[in-house]
Amino acid sequence: MTTAGRSFAHDEVARLVQTLDETQERLDELTGGQVDAVTGAGGAPLLLRAAQARLRQQESEGRAFAATLSGILDALPANVALLDGDATIVAVNAAWRRFGHAGGLADAKAAVGSNYLDICDVATGDGADDAAAVAIGIRSVLAGRAEEFSVEYPCHGPTTPRWFRVMVAPVGTRGGEGGVVVMHVDVSQRRLAEESLLESERGFKRLFDHNPQPMWVEDVDTTRFVAVNKAAVRHYGFTTRELLEMRVSDLLAPTSEVASASAPARDASEGVRQARHRVKGGREIDVEVSSQRLDFGGRASRLTIAADVTRRTEAEAHRARSTSLLRIAGKLAHVGGWALTIAGYVVEWSEEAALIMGRSAEAPPEYHDMLALFAPDSRTQFQTALHACARAGTPFDLELQVPGAGRGRVVRSIGEAQRDSAGRVTRILGALHDITERRLLEEQVHQSQRLESVGQLTGGIAHDFNNMLTVIAGNAELLAERVSTDERNRLLVTMIGDAARRGGELTQRLLAFARRQPLAPRPTDVDDLVAGIDTLLRHSLGEGVDLVVRRSHALWRTNIDPHQLENAIVNLALNARDAMPSGGRLLIETANLTVDRSVAERAVDLVPGEYVRLSVLDTGTGIDRDHLEHVFEPFFTTKPAGKGTGLGLSMVYGFIKQSNGHITIDSKPGEGTTLEMYLPRSLDPLALRTPDARTASARGGDETILVVEDDELVRRFAHEQLVGCGYRVLCATNAAQALETIAADGHVALLFTDVVMPGGMNGAQLAEEARRAWPQLRVLFTSGYSEGAFDDDDGLAAGVHLLPKPYARDELLHQVRIALDAR
Amino acid sequence: MADAGDDHSVRLRLYVAGEGPNSRQARENLRVICEAHLAGRHVIEVLDVFEEPERALDDGVYLTPQLLVLVLPPATPRTVVGNLSEREVVLRALGVSDGVA
Structure with missing residues (x-):
């Protein structure tokens, strides 16, 4: 076994390692395994095997945990950094590193090893204020003054708005001593949702606030207003504050239906209903109210829209009116x-x-x-x-x-x-x-107009006839005296005179119809008048006709010419008799009658006022409708030729009209005929009847008489007659000449003048003028008709007399004498 | 943490071997016992034998972890070797008996 070029014995190494093992085992035995290391004299401590194994295991576990931790951190959807106690960045996760490239608070400078506070402190631009706030937060946590810190800040991208929430929390259990974790979380989604919700709410608020219809939200339980819009404020005149202190019922007009006033809004809840509201100041309006339940701030509420329909209601009322x-x-x-x-x-x-x-x-x-x-x-x-x-x-x-x-x-x-x-x-x-009534009235007007025009024509002709007949009759009389011994000629002359007189009577009737006969109206009691001619009537009617007279109680007086009225009644009686050839009944009836406007409007020429009505009814054959329209026309007769003149009803008609009266006729064939005469009431006292002048005997005289007459024939006739009777007679052809003559002569006792004269001044005016100058002067008028001169007068003035044309010699002499003898 | 130079404070010195398992236990156990019995009256000095081996030698510390309860010389410090999990032993070394604050 060699090492570093030195060779050593394998046995010795084996002995030494065994010793080492035994030493360590012995130490563990001595310390009960509670020792990790031994320190030798050499100075270097020796970690014991158990501790070493433990440490190796811990190290490996630590690495695994760190890797896990790092993985978790990297997986977090947040930018996370760990700062130590000095705010130096110790570790960052993957998101933080990625974000570094995109800028922001966790930018490229914020890498491990940098001091995060330094980065925050030097931040500039839009995020500077937020960075400063974060720095303060981190320092607070590090210093243990705050448990944690959190703030949201905008960090908009170039195209999209972005928000982050930064959270700072201490690591470990001892405040910020162990450093802090800084975490930036993207909250754009939530923020956008909130913004959008907010915007939507704002939209609805605008919709409510600016709605042209008055709207409000009321609490269902308290019925108080909880929100009102501008239109409601504007329309009702109350301020928002005032409204919010009111109840909905405060808007109801006092005249509003009791039901809606007392029924709490709870019942009259949804749907559309009519109501009458009161605006500030008391004016009342008609409204159509529609409500909708809704939850408002957690309270059961009602949204109400009130449409003012006052104008519509008024329009409806207007339409109805x-x-x-x-x-x-x-x-x-x-x-x-x-x-x-x-x-x-x-x-x-x-x-x-x-x-x-x-x-x-x-x-x-x-x-x-x-x-x-x-x-x-x-x-x-x-x-x-x-x-x-x-x-x-x-x-x-x-x-x-x-x-x-x-x-x-x-x-x-x-x-x-x-x-x-x-x-x-x-x-x-x-x-x-x-148009029935209008047609009837038109017919009446038409008939009335026809009678009027016929009357004018008739009147004109009659006037001329009168002058001629006066001359014929007068001269016939003169001639009769001259041929009094010649029997044959005297008979011829008498025939001329009779014919002239009959002609005179005829023209008299025509003038009566034409409303131009001289009338001498005076206040008259018609009942008395009828009573006065009772015998005459019964005699005229004969045996077969029964006369019934119905007097009226307290009959009014009427102003009328009594002679002419007598004539009219007799005329009507004779007509009636002729209509009842086999007998019948004639009823004469009087009554007081007030004609009011409504009655007068239905007749032509009937003036409202008080009248005496004189009715003459027979039970005769009657007159059929076609004839009835014409009965008042002259020469219209239903009698056989020669039986009547056809002037009877015309005379009556003209007379009544001339007397300001009204006459109607109604008849039903087979049932009879009714004539009604309306005679105007007179309030004057009754006049005594003057003796009939025509009965006086004709006498002459020696007074001076001025004859004023434009017609030469008539003038000469009058002159001859009067001279023949001993009078001194002067002549004039017009008014001016007459006045000169009176003044020049000085002896004129009687002015005998025609009423109608040319030259500007008529007979009536001449007489007035002359009597003003010579009050003792007597006046005798003569006239073919009374056109104009006396129309408006109630009668002739005292001392004024009238001789109707044509007149006979006797009549002339009588009237002249009466005029001269009158006081 | 108590002031270092307080005369009434108990001065403690704990030798540990890095993050060795007994060393970590000893640190934690000591902290808990001190907070319970010597709150505000102690100063703890933690020394790692791997970093300062000469100081271990100076204090005659061969085995780690080891707690030294420092007393005025010439008396020798009382020592407790191990992870300080035996509470009675540690309290005796600290000079306080259990149940006494």
């Missing part, structure tokens, strides 16, 4: 609406349309039933129009007859097509207008 207005307007105007849907021929109509058609306002009729409501001719007309409208969209405007009570109704139906987007007619829309 407008509909009602339309309905009322339709009712007032008698206008209804209807529609016909082409598909299925479905009829719709408004309530008013139904009433116009004489139906109740229930369901509209079937198409054919609707058509059947019209008179046959109208039905065809309407149907044709509807078909044309449905086919070609032709609009129509028809007047249709609807059979019913009396003459039925007249309706105007206007229709128009409604088309779809393709231009096809889908419906016909129409209006239905009841």
Whole structure:
């Protein structure tokens, strides 16, 4: 056995090793195995075998553990470094090393051996503040002032945001003495999730806050507001703070339904409901509230959205009002609406349309039933129009007859097509207008106008006739005196005179119809007047007709010409008698009557006011409808030729109209005829009846008379007559000349003047002027009619007399004498 | 840890052989016994014979681990050899009896 070139005996080596083994065994025995090493005089300690084996094993175990530990550390999803007590990096894991290349707190400088605090202290840029915070944390842990330290910091990559959490914890059990572990963990995922959650929450918050609808969250148990949005604040006028101190019920208006006010929100929970809310200041609004249960901060809550529908509610109310207005307007105007849907021929109509058609306002009729409501001719007309409208969209405007009570109704139906987007007619829309009353009124107006124009024509002719007849009659009288001895000629002259007088009577009636007869109205009791002519009437009616007079209690007075009224009554009685050839009954009835506006509006020329109504009813043959319209026209008669003049009713009509009255006639063939005269009430006291001038005897005189007459023939006639009776007669052709003559002569006692004269001043004005200058002057008017001159007067002034044209010689002389003798 | 120069402190010197198993036990056992009986009144000096063999020789230490309870000269230190697992022996060497703080 050799070593280092020296050779030695194998036996000796074997003995020495045995000794060594025995020595060690002996030491173990002596110390009970509690000794690891022996130190010899040589100074170098000797580790005993057991200790050596133990150490080898420990070393191997340590290495294995270190490898495991290193593997674990490398596998950790974190950058881990172990610092010693001075913060010098003792060890790092693989992640830390990798991260070194990417920068950050654990950058390339942070390799094993560097001092981590130094690295943190010199950090600059975005991460400087975070690095400083980490340095403070590490120092605290190292010094045992903190158990551990942890902070999150951003470390954004070039494209992606990144966050880390750095954790510092002491190694070992004795504070930071044994160093610390620094660990950077990537928390970007969690952080991003949190950020995203936060962003999402922020979004919802914005959605809530900026929602244009008022929204709030209320606690289900306390019913207090726990969150309100801006719209709620804006809309309700309360501040956020105020609202958060309120309960939901505080918003309910006092007028709100009791149910919703008392029922806690717990019941009226989800879904949509109506409510009336009160905003700050007390104004009330209508809202539509919808709620949704939700968990808010761990409390059972409700999210509520309140939509203000006040305007919608108002609009609905407005629409309802407008509909009602339309309905009322339709009712007032008698206008209804209807529609016909082409598909299925479905009829719709408004309530008013139904009433116009004489139906109740229930369901509209079937198409054919609707058509059947019209008179046959109208039905065809309407149907044709509807078909044309449905086919070609032709609009129509028809007047249709609807059979019913009396003459039925007249309706105007206007229709128009409604088309779809393709231009096809889908419906016909129409209006239905009841024009029955308007038609009746129009007829009345028409009739009244016709009578008016006939009257004007008649009046004009009659006036001229009167002048001519005056001359003929007057001259016939003069001639009669001259031929008084010649019997044959006297007879001829008498015939001329009679014909002229009859002509005069005829024109008198025409003038009466034309409302141009001279009238002398005075306050009159019609009952008394009728009583006064009772005998005359009974005599005129004959045996077969029974006269019944019904007086009225306390009948009002009326202002009317009593003679003419007597004439009118007799006239009507005679008409009635003729209508009852085989006998019957005539009823004369009076009544007080107040005509109000509504009654007056339904008649033509009837003024509202107080009237005495005089009715004359017979049970005669009656007059059929077609004739009835014409009965007041002159020369219209249903009597056989020669039996009547056809002027009776015309006279009555003209007289009543001229007396500001109103007259109606109604008749049913076979039942009789009713005439009603409305005479205006007079509040003046009754006048005494003046003696009938015509009964006085004709006498002459010697006074001076001024005759004013523009018609030469008439003037000459009057002049002749008056001179013949001894009067001194002056003549003038117009008013101006007359006044000159009176002034120049100085003896004129009577002014005999025509009412109607050319030259600007009529007879009435002349008389007024003359009497102003000479109050003693007497006045006698003559007139073919009273046109204009006395229309507005109640009668002739005292001392003023009227001689109607044509007049006979006797009448002239009588009137002249009466005028002169009057006081 | 108590101050080194405290007159009332018990001064201890423990010789160990690196991380030898008995040495480690001895360190741990001593620490536990001192904390229990000499809290705040002791100073421990740990010496590794592999690093400072001459001091072992100076103290006449041949066997490691070995505890020396130092006393003022000329008296010789009391010694305990082994891993100090026999508590009574160590306490006697420290001059305290079990159950007495």
